[in-house]
Amino acid sequence: MKSLKLAKFHIRMMLPSTMIYYMIFIMVISFLAVSNSNSGQNSSSSGLEFSTVVFLFIMGLNAFKENFNFSQANNLSRKAFFSGLLLAILPIAFLMSIIDLVINRIYNIFVPSPTNYDMIYGTFRDTGMFDWNTMEYVWKQSNTFFTLSSTVIWQFAAYVLFFALGVVITMVYFRSNNLVKVIVSVAPIALLVLLRNLVGFLPKTWLLSFGAFIDTIFGWQTRNPYMAVLTFFILSLFLAGCFYLLLRKAEARE
8 A cells, every 4th residue: 555655656756747847749750741841852860769868867866765765755665665666657758659659640630650560560671761863752651450459559668668777776875975876877988898809809709699689689680579578577677676675775965
């Protein structure tokens, strides 16, 4: 019961920011649609729902401290806070996935706009957006039940993953001293530079095997979005476990 009450509290805290986000998002794409109509030029856009990924990641970064202090002030357990926060993001992410799909289909009437799902798993991979020989758009967005339902589920899984990633990152910073914060901030960049320089020294078979592994777990070659959904949820569960371990001895701070 306490977890459900905390989940409702988290949802109430998230809804105002979500409403403001969609107000701005709809204003921007409305401006783009009107501009495209008035200019008389053929234009397109793609992957607009990635802005929702960024929004939920930032929301995850800001979902901990204030809410955790509130729960501790009301003598609520860390376990209740943990489960309440994770329960809260599920309906939020699912609702935002549906809203993004509806907005995309309406916007696509005025401006061709493939989603990330369309570009990775849909017919966009076969045709592309534009035929330069005929100077016409050749891509047609699919609205079959499988495409619509798979897009919602795929986006939902991705949204949950990036929210969980934001929460874990803010927890790492919350539990770290200044030196560790600097190390954590610099480590991803240093790791990317190191990997980039090591690629040339690795055996080609290793690179091919790694590429095939990534291809399989995300279902790119087979165009199976549910492999990616499964991967997203496994990663989300891993991040949830990291979050719980970091939360166990966390102390409320002013």
